[in-house]
Amino acid sequence: MFVASFFFWTLMGFVLGLVMGAVPVGIAIGVIVGVVNWFVCTWSSEKFAIDLYDAELLDSEKAPGMNDMIRELSRDIGIDAPLLYAIPISAPNAFVVPRRDRGNVVVVTNGLTKHLNREEVQAVVTLMLIRLADKEAPSWSVASAIAGLPIYVACTGDWKNVLRKKLAVDRKTGLTIVERVMMAFLIVPCAIVLRIGYDHQSIAGADRATARLLGTHRDLYSALAKMEEHLPKTWWGRSYFNAATAPLFAIEPLASPETIAGLAPIWRFSQHLFGNMILSPSERRRLLSEAPVAEPLSGESVHV
Template sequence: MNYFRTALLLAALTAFFLVIGYLLGGRQGLVIALVVALGTNLFAYWNSDRLVLRMSNAHEAGPQEAPELYGMVQQLAQRAGLPMPRVYVIDEDQPNAFATGRSPEHAAIAVNTGLLRHLSREEVMGVLSHELGHVKNRDTLTMTVAATLSGAIGMLASFGFFFGGGRDENGRPVGNPILSILAMILAPIAASLIQMAISRSREYEADRMGAEISGHPEWLASALGRLHAGTQAIPNATAQANPGTAHLYIDNPLSAGGMASLFSTHPPMEERIARLRAMAAQAMPTASAPLRTRPGGSVPQTGGRGPWS
């Protein structure tokens, strides 16, 4: 049902984009909108991961640079049956993380240094499992397409504002001027609302998938509580400079303030935690052997600190 809803919302966003093009420029506007939609989506498909990582000032971390982090991602990726994604670190004190890439074979996971500093090892593994859930569900491509279409709608509305819409073959203005003005004002807002709906539905599914990958829903539940407290208290300068990337993070990085946090792209944290705790209460069985978080040892109690504390 979540996949159907996401497909429906993406179709609605694409159709809305074409309608706005028609309202602003008639048939010519429709053609321009179609070309822009195809161009932005092709660009996003091939370049979104590199662009997002560059905008976030992320630097790649291999087994030599971050052996603990790399080892955890490797262990969880094997457990999830996924190719090993590239691992990146962002020098931001706010605890947060995101995944990007057009497919599991071209995926990357980026974590803020604050995530490693403020969370326990088990909580970090819960977060990494969530991000791998996005990769497994191919959400990174879906949400990137949603973001690029939303941005293109805003660009198209601005184009119509500055150039006054289209004209027919006789030079007469096309369309109702009042509708065109309303489209210019409301189109970016409506596109953002659709993008929010897509992002929210995918977060719930990634939480569920992440709990299955780690086999410990309570790890992610505990991590989300700490993450939310951190995003409320610690600003994320990198995300504030690029608010278009906010929906990719596991928690809204703009929550510490500012107008960009007015429309949240994430579902209520209390609901996400409640769902995970319900899964933990059901003692969800795991398909594979118990996950170990320390070489040669058993899983320590949740809440302990990792070697980066």
């Protein structure tokens, strides 16, 4: 991840140097920022996603049932129970923030318990805990922070307001021409950083491990179907959602720019870099239905 951060920001510095007419100065700035970025993202990566989405801590007093569920499932999986946070989003979803030297975090949206029944919520929470149990999980939040900071800078509200006072906003993308150029430039290098930081086999295999633990794929299958049904159709460039955090979520929270003129080819190329790391809910349901479910990992189905 250090190498990824170093080269990513060095490339940014090179482009800055071309614009400034002083390439060595731009590269020097990129090298310094890349090293500093790696240190910041390594030591405080868990704060990036939590602060980005204004997550609120839910202790045992605020959500006793959910916390009890997490503790029991964590015990069956063999990990320490993570902290529980919530974010004010109506679509059902959840994401994890893996941390190496502190407690892990599971974040659920307000819509998770609203649109899913108890068994489906349990399946989604189990999926999140299975992902946290992966030994490489701490690198995921670091990768999301390293790739996400440039996207955050490009998408921050203050920056957008400054641009939109001077430039026209494209109706299809919701972006000015400067923002579209920045997005086009950032998508591929950010995808490369994420591909280095994430173990796509672990991400893809977590669904099957969840089905084995629960003794059935039925609940996760129906949960994915409902989550896809309520998935917002807005693409992430129109919101404060940060695309670099997408692999942390149970499913991608918003639509990708596959139909956005000027960004679609670049996005498809970046998705090719991911391989099978981020599958659509429908693809995951197909794989779940085709894979045989073995005996539960704990020897019996989990009932909370």
